[in-house]
Amino acid sequence: MKLPETPITDDHIHFDPVHGRGVEAAKDFKRAGGTHVFMVALPAYTVGVCPRRGEDYRTAFDETLRVAGMVREVGVTVFPILGVHPIEVLKYADRIGLAAAADLACAGLDVAAEYVEEGKAVALKSGRPHFPVEPDVAAASEQVLVHALELGADLGCAVQLHAESGPCADIVDLARRAGMDPGRVVKHYATPDTPLMPSFLAKQEGLAEMARAGRRFTMETDYMDDNTRPGAVLGPKSVPRVTRTMLESGAITADQAWQIHAHTPSAVYGVEISL
Template identity: 45%
Template sequence: MEDLGTPVLDNHLHLDPEHGRGLEAVRDFARLGGTHLLVVNKPSWLLGVEAETGDDFDSVFETTVDVVSEASELLPGRAWPVLGVHPGLVSRLVEDRGFAPEEASELMRAGLDRAAEFVRAGDALALKSGRPHYEVSDAVWRASNDVMRHAFSLAADLDCAVQLHTEAADDLTKIAEWAETRGLPAHRVVKHYAGGMLAGPTPSVMSEKDRLEVAADRAEPFLMETDFVDDPDRPGAVLGPKTVPRRVRWLLDAGHDDAVANAHVETPDHVYGIDTEATLSR
């Protein structure tokens, strides 16, 4: 098992112990020097759940909590669950199941309420929400923004972070302002699948070299991720679980020690309140 001399955190990936690689992906991550994971639940429908009530999301969340517990046993550090409702669910509800946008929003907010209970109990670290990254009707857009703002209110009450799935952008200050209006500091809003430059939320940068070079040169808080989807039907989708450790090695070799400390020690503490150095002593 390679030791890179630093904590190595993948801020956003998925693990599917039933249909995907599951713990084998964790072993790959650890063998290359990875130490910590933030594991986001897969979209509910990809785990066979067509929710009718907020409680129906519980099995999705429990699947993630369980695999995170097993993953932690394989890591030099540990893993944490990030739970919520994928914003793409709104389209599935409206277009495939005949929900009105407002009804879809109500169900998705109820799912977030359930995710919040896992955070409140100490079984999850943060929430996940957002809005579609593709074209939707005005009514669906409004409904999606209502869901996202609800996530901010829950996170403010829980004193936790929110990871967002949104459209590609380098300026999301309006979203950060919505969070702050609800009592959630902007830095605790994390834009998943971000480029190296972002105004407003904290960027979770896709671990491609060009994006990471921008983030490293900016010297602003950032995180690193793969968005590994763990879907055998999409083997080449996004990045694999070995990528973050490999990119950390590449950054260190290029003299970006400060950027590595930023992404894997300082920003995780700043955003989530987690100590990736102390948890290496587990």
Template identity: 55%
Template sequence: MQKPRFPITDDHMHIDPVNGIGINAVKEFARSGGTHIFLVTKPSWSFGIDAVRPDDFRPVFEKTIALAVECREAGVTAFPILGVHPAEISRLTARMSLADAEALMIGALRVAAEYAMNGEAVALKSGRPHYEVDAEVWAASNRVLASALQFSAECGCAVQLHAESGPCADVVGMAEGIGMPVDRVVKHFATPDTPLHPSFIANHESIPEAAEEGKVFTMESDYIDERDRPGSVLGPRSVPRFTLRHLEAGRLSEEAVWRIHAEVPERVYGVEITL
């Protein structure tokens, strides 16, 4: 395989060897020109885990770290992002109180932060439900999110947020109040109006214009790697394919490609992205 001319980085990808095609998705990404991925923890239920205490999330985190090693062996540099999917709160409250679910999620994020502190992860994952919930669940989810911001500030790492569509502007005040740099708070599946760091889905129509204006953003596939949902979000080849299409059509310059796929993620996550 010919060496790429520049890095192509997917800012949010899942790999699931249990429910999906696993490392074969990474190989597809590489064959299409992809070089680096931010490998995001899947929900605990993807691995059949019904967590009752924070340490029950360790197998999920350690599997993500092990998968990152497999990605590197397949020729793609992978950076683990560990945390708790915000939809966990809905599953957990089906079998425990809301207060216990909140405490469990915060405890699991504290465990994830241990790995970040040790250099085994580059960011935490948190957020709040992207679907309608009652006021009590929303308030609890915001407390979980605030804890993730606090742990990220303490670790000196970034945090990725899975949240409702839209700017999530209120998170700015939450982050600033605890000393978490807003430019390291990544809004996964972002819209252009967010004041947080936007990670745009690869087919987002705003990418060429945002690049032309020199805006700071990254690109993602949100590939979920589940056989029973093959058409959900985008495939593993999408970030390289859309990047190269824009480049060939003159909608992105090589300078913009380097900025989007190397310079910006290096600053946000504190990693090194090289070929």
């Protein structure tokens, strides 16, 4: 069976040539049929940056863009997403205190916003801890999240979120109060009950059924590219392979594949995805 030509987009993936496979993982993605990725910046400390002020994040963001350039040379279209991972607030709080860590994260987001404004990145990343934390940590993390949403509203860009498993329905109100369309707030590692824009892992049950029902969503691997955790969370071939399997079996149509991998991410992120 000759499959229809369709873009295949991974909405949340990392490439790390220092601690992982880097370009070789990107080659695997392409060989499996992948065409486009939203490459998400790793926490600053994982690329050797221990920020003390917002400007220090530039080194981490520039490293993300450097790796994105390497992946483009493989023939994969890369859309960078820059920001501050919510775990950074907790990590830096041990060094400078919680309030200062939240302020540092907000300052890092301000720098990431400059990259979006300059067209070097397409969206911001933020969020809140995905595990139970003390109320003061939760409040500080929400302060950072709201700041990211306000920046997204000002820039007119999407914001991709790391957060707890589940609907995260309260973030709809946070987004609206910030002046942002909740449909451009992407819940990374989403569950089907979220009212935000879901980015589902390729192993999520019911993908074909949701596509046939007209549910708007994207697909991701959350591939970590860490040699100490090979294949975590899913390998780089996963989104292409699952999509091809759904097409081969007739579980989804070519039009539905285009919706998942081109029309929806194009609308959410304000980018062009085509072959």
